[in-house]
Amino acid sequence: xxxxxxxxxxxxxxxxxxxxxxxxxxxxxxxxxxxxxxxxxxxxxxxxxxxxxxxxxxxxxxxxxxxxxxxxxxxxxxxxxxxxxxxxxxxxxxxxxxxxxxxxxxxxxxxxx
Amino acid sequence: xxxxxxxxxxxxxxxxxxxxxxxxxxxxxxxxxxxxxxxxxxxxxxxxxxxxxxxxxxxxxxxxxxxxxxxxxxxxxxxxxxxxxxxxxxxxxxxxxxxxxxxxxxxxxxxxxx
Numbered sequence: 001x002x003x004x005x006x007x008x009x010x011x012x013x014x015x016x017x018x019x020x021x022x023x024x025x026x027x028x029x030x031x032x033x034x035x036x037x038x039x040x041x042x043x044x045x046x047x048x049x050x051x052x053x054x055x056x057x058x059x060x061x062x063x064x065x066x067x068x069x070x071x072x073x074x075x076x077x078x079x080x081x082x083x084x085x086x087x088x089x090x091x092x093x094x095x096x097x098x099x100x101x102x103x104x105x106x107x108x109x110x111x112x113x
Numbered sequence: 114x115x116x117x118x119x120x121x122x123x124x125x126x127x128x129x130x131x132x133x134x135x136x137x138x139x140x141x142x143x144x145x146x147x148x149x150x151x152x153x154x155x156x157x158x159x160x161x162x163x164x165x166x167x168x169x170x171x172x173x174x175x176x177x178x179x180x181x182x183x184x185x186x187x188x189x190x191x192x193x194x195x196x197x198x199x200x201x202x203x204x205x206x207x208x209x210x211x212x213x214x215x216x217x218x219x220x221x222x223x224x225x226x227x
Contacts, residue, residue: 043204043218099161099208100158106153
Protein backbone atom coordinates (compact mmCIF):
# COMPACT_ATOMS: atom_id res chain seq x y z
CA UNK A 1 0.00 0.00 0.00
CA UNK A 2 1.36 3.39 -0.98
CA UNK A 3 2.08 5.75 1.91
CA UNK A 4 2.76 9.44 1.43
CA UNK A 5 4.18 11.38 4.33
CA UNK A 6 4.69 15.11 4.59
CA UNK A 7 6.64 17.05 7.13
CA UNK A 8 6.26 19.24 8.89
CA UNK A 9 2.50 19.03 9.43
CA UNK A 10 2.37 22.57 10.75
CA UNK A 11 4.73 25.39 9.94
CA UNK A 12 4.75 28.96 11.15
CA UNK A 13 7.32 31.18 9.58
CA UNK A 14 8.08 34.83 9.44
CA UNK A 15 7.75 36.85 6.29
CA UNK A 16 10.98 36.98 4.34
CA UNK A 17 12.29 33.63 5.58
CA UNK A 18 13.01 30.50 3.53
CA UNK A 19 11.76 27.01 4.30
CA UNK A 20 11.27 23.58 2.77
CA UNK A 21 8.38 21.13 2.97
CA UNK A 22 9.23 17.46 2.44
CA UNK A 23 7.16 14.72 0.85
CA UNK A 24 8.27 11.08 1.13
CA UNK A 25 6.47 8.20 -0.50
CA UNK A 26 6.84 4.46 -0.20
CA UNK A 27 6.30 3.03 -3.71
CA UNK A 28 8.01 3.69 -7.01
CA UNK A 29 6.32 6.45 -8.97
CA UNK A 30 7.57 9.03 -11.40
CA UNK A 31 4.69 11.44 -11.10
CA UNK A 32 4.08 13.78 -8.25
CA UNK A 33 1.81 16.78 -7.83
CA UNK A 34 1.74 19.68 -5.43
CA UNK A 35 -1.56 21.37 -4.55
CA UNK A 36 -2.52 24.36 -2.49
CA UNK A 37 -5.74 24.51 -0.48
CA UNK A 38 -7.13 27.63 1.20
CA UNK A 39 -9.65 27.18 4.04
CA UNK A 40 -13.03 26.10 2.71
CA UNK A 41 -11.75 26.03 -0.85
CA UNK A 42 -10.84 23.33 -3.31
CA UNK A 43 -7.41 22.20 -4.42
CA UNK A 44 -5.37 24.43 -6.70
CA UNK A 45 -2.71 22.73 -8.78
CA UNK A 46 0.75 24.19 -8.27
CA UNK A 47 3.22 21.81 -9.89
CA UNK A 48 3.25 18.62 -11.91
CA UNK A 49 6.55 16.75 -11.69
CA UNK A 50 6.85 14.04 -14.31
CA UNK A 51 10.38 12.67 -14.12
CA UNK A 52 13.35 12.10 -11.89
CA UNK A 53 15.26 15.32 -11.34
CA UNK A 54 12.36 17.51 -12.41
CA UNK A 55 12.48 21.02 -10.98
CA UNK A 56 9.77 23.61 -11.44
CA UNK A 57 9.53 27.14 -10.14
CA UNK A 58 6.66 29.59 -9.93
CA UNK A 59 7.23 32.83 -8.09
CA UNK A 60 8.49 32.14 -4.58
CA UNK A 61 7.79 28.39 -4.80
CA UNK A 62 10.07 25.76 -6.23
CA UNK A 63 9.36 22.02 -6.37
CA UNK A 64 11.71 19.15 -7.12
CA UNK A 65 11.45 15.39 -7.48
CA UNK A 66 13.98 12.66 -6.72
CA UNK A 67 12.36 9.37 -7.70
CA UNK A 68 15.30 7.29 -6.48
CA UNK A 69 15.00 8.71 -2.99
CA UNK A 70 11.19 8.79 -3.32
CA UNK A 71 11.31 12.37 -2.16
CA UNK A 72 9.87 15.65 -3.33
CA UNK A 73 10.48 19.05 -1.82
CA UNK A 74 8.57 22.32 -1.97
CA UNK A 75 10.87 25.23 -1.22
CA UNK A 76 9.54 28.62 -0.21
CA UNK A 77 11.75 31.64 -0.74
CA UNK A 78 11.26 34.92 1.09
CA UNK A 79 7.79 34.00 2.31
CA UNK A 80 4.92 36.47 2.06
CA UNK A 81 1.56 36.39 3.85
CA UNK A 82 -0.32 35.37 0.69
CA UNK A 83 1.39 31.98 0.81
CA UNK A 84 -0.47 31.01 3.99
CA UNK A 85 -2.45 27.86 3.08
CA UNK A 86 -2.32 24.08 3.36
CA UNK A 87 -0.02 22.38 0.87
CA UNK A 88 -0.50 18.79 -0.26
CA UNK A 89 1.72 16.53 -2.27
CA UNK A 90 0.08 13.69 -4.17
CA UNK A 91 1.64 10.67 -5.82
CA UNK A 92 0.15 9.26 -8.99
CA UNK A 93 -0.10 5.48 -9.18
CA UNK A 94 -1.09 4.27 -12.60
CA UNK A 95 -1.89 0.59 -12.38
CA UNK A 96 -3.56 -1.46 -15.10
CA UNK A 97 -4.86 1.66 -16.79
CA UNK A 98 -6.35 3.02 -13.62
CA UNK A 99 -5.30 6.33 -12.19
CA UNK A 100 -5.46 7.43 -8.61
CA UNK A 101 -3.73 10.08 -6.55
CA UNK A 102 -2.59 9.30 -3.04
CA UNK A 103 -2.29 12.46 -1.00
CA UNK A 104 -0.07 13.32 1.91
CA UNK A 105 -1.57 14.60 5.14
CA UNK A 106 -0.81 18.19 4.21
CA UNK A 107 1.36 20.95 5.64
CA UNK A 108 -0.49 23.87 7.15
CA UNK A 109 1.66 26.91 6.51
CA UNK A 110 1.13 30.17 8.37
CA UNK A 111 3.20 33.21 7.45
CA UNK A 112 3.58 35.66 10.29
CA UNK A 113 4.17 39.35 9.50
CA UNK B 114 -18.42 25.48 -17.94
CA UNK B 115 -14.96 26.75 -17.19
CA UNK B 116 -14.28 24.39 -14.31
CA UNK B 117 -15.52 21.37 -12.41
CA UNK B 118 -18.85 22.17 -10.81
CA UNK B 119 -20.27 20.34 -7.80
CA UNK B 120 -23.66 20.62 -6.16
CA UNK B 121 -24.87 21.13 -3.58
CA UNK B 122 -22.01 23.01 -1.93
CA UNK B 123 -23.32 22.12 1.52
CA UNK B 124 -25.58 19.30 2.62
CA UNK B 125 -26.87 18.49 6.07
CA UNK B 126 -28.41 15.06 6.38
CA UNK B 127 -30.00 13.27 9.29
CA UNK B 128 -28.43 9.96 10.14
CA UNK B 129 -30.03 7.25 8.04
CA UNK B 130 -30.99 9.58 5.20
CA UNK B 131 -29.86 8.97 1.63
CA UNK B 132 -27.94 11.71 -0.20
CA UNK B 133 -26.87 12.32 -3.81
CA UNK B 134 -23.95 14.53 -4.74
CA UNK B 135 -23.52 15.81 -8.27
CA UNK B 136 -20.39 16.54 -10.29
CA UNK B 137 -20.24 18.31 -13.66
CA UNK B 138 -16.73 17.79 -15.06
CA UNK B 139 -14.95 20.04 -17.49
CA UNK B 140 -16.39 19.52 -20.95
CA UNK B 141 -14.47 16.91 -22.90
CA UNK B 142 -12.69 15.44 -19.89
CA UNK B 143 -12.72 11.68 -20.09
CA UNK B 144 -11.49 10.85 -16.61
CA UNK B 145 -13.48 11.62 -13.47
CA UNK B 146 -12.50 11.00 -9.87
CA UNK B 147 -14.22 11.21 -6.50
CA UNK B 148 -12.27 11.87 -3.31
CA UNK B 149 -13.31 12.14 0.33
CA UNK B 150 -11.59 14.69 2.56
CA UNK B 151 -12.15 14.46 6.29
CA UNK B 152 -11.50 17.52 8.42
CA UNK B 153 -7.78 18.21 8.73
CA UNK B 154 -6.82 15.36 6.41
CA UNK B 155 -5.71 14.96 2.84
CA UNK B 156 -8.20 13.79 0.21
CA UNK B 157 -8.64 10.03 -0.08
CA UNK B 158 -9.48 8.28 -3.32
CA UNK B 159 -12.96 6.83 -3.65
CA UNK B 160 -13.54 5.90 -7.29
CA UNK B 161 -12.49 6.56 -10.89
CA UNK B 162 -14.38 6.65 -14.18
CA UNK B 163 -13.14 6.65 -17.71
CA UNK B 164 -16.09 7.85 -19.75
CA UNK B 165 -19.04 5.88 -18.40
CA UNK B 166 -16.94 2.95 -17.20
CA UNK B 167 -16.15 2.75 -13.51
CA UNK B 168 -12.63 1.33 -13.64
CA UNK B 169 -11.75 1.51 -9.97
CA UNK B 170 -14.03 1.64 -6.96
CA UNK B 171 -11.57 0.28 -4.46
CA UNK B 172 -11.74 3.38 -2.27
CA UNK B 173 -15.48 3.29 -1.59
CA UNK B 174 -15.65 2.68 2.17
CA UNK B 175 -18.76 0.51 2.22
CA UNK B 176 -21.56 -0.81 0.07
CA UNK B 177 -23.60 2.21 1.15
CA UNK B 178 -21.54 4.26 -1.31
CA UNK B 179 -22.40 4.10 -4.98
CA UNK B 180 -21.21 6.21 -7.92
CA UNK B 181 -22.38 6.40 -11.49
CA UNK B 182 -21.64 8.28 -14.69
CA UNK B 183 -24.19 6.85 -17.11
CA UNK B 184 -23.49 9.06 -20.14
CA UNK B 185 -19.81 9.66 -19.55
CA UNK B 186 -20.27 13.24 -18.40
CA UNK B 187 -22.13 14.16 -15.20
CA UNK B 188 -21.47 11.88 -12.25
CA UNK B 189 -23.44 11.26 -9.08
CA UNK B 190 -22.11 9.92 -5.80
CA UNK B 191 -24.87 8.40 -3.72
CA UNK B 192 -24.58 7.54 -0.06
CA UNK B 193 -27.32 5.43 1.46
CA UNK B 194 -28.28 5.38 5.14
CA UNK B 195 -25.75 8.06 6.02
CA UNK B 196 -23.72 7.72 9.21
CA UNK B 197 -21.88 10.36 11.20
CA UNK B 198 -18.54 9.07 9.97
CA UNK B 199 -19.61 9.98 6.43
CA UNK B 200 -19.30 13.66 7.35
CA UNK B 201 -16.59 15.07 5.10
CA UNK B 202 -15.97 17.14 2.00
CA UNK B 203 -16.50 15.17 -1.19
CA UNK B 204 -14.30 16.38 -4.02
CA UNK B 205 -14.72 15.63 -7.69
CA UNK B 206 -11.92 16.00 -10.21
CA UNK B 207 -11.68 15.56 -13.96
CA UNK B 208 -8.88 15.27 -16.49
CA UNK B 209 -8.24 14.57 -20.14
CA UNK B 210 -7.54 10.96 -21.03
CA UNK B 211 -3.82 11.60 -21.48
CA UNK B 212 -2.07 10.62 -18.30
CA UNK B 213 0.37 13.49 -18.65
CA UNK B 214 -2.35 16.02 -17.91
CA UNK B 215 -3.34 17.12 -14.46
CA UNK B 216 -6.65 16.71 -12.72
CA UNK B 217 -8.76 19.77 -11.93
CA UNK B 218 -10.79 19.74 -8.74
CA UNK B 219 -14.22 21.11 -8.02
CA UNK B 220 -15.03 23.12 -4.90
CA UNK B 221 -16.47 20.10 -3.18
CA UNK B 222 -19.64 19.27 -1.30
CA UNK B 223 -19.43 19.53 2.46
CA UNK B 224 -21.63 16.80 3.94
CA UNK B 225 -22.59 16.97 7.59
CA UNK B 226 -24.51 14.06 9.06
CA UNK B 227 -26.35 14.90 12.28
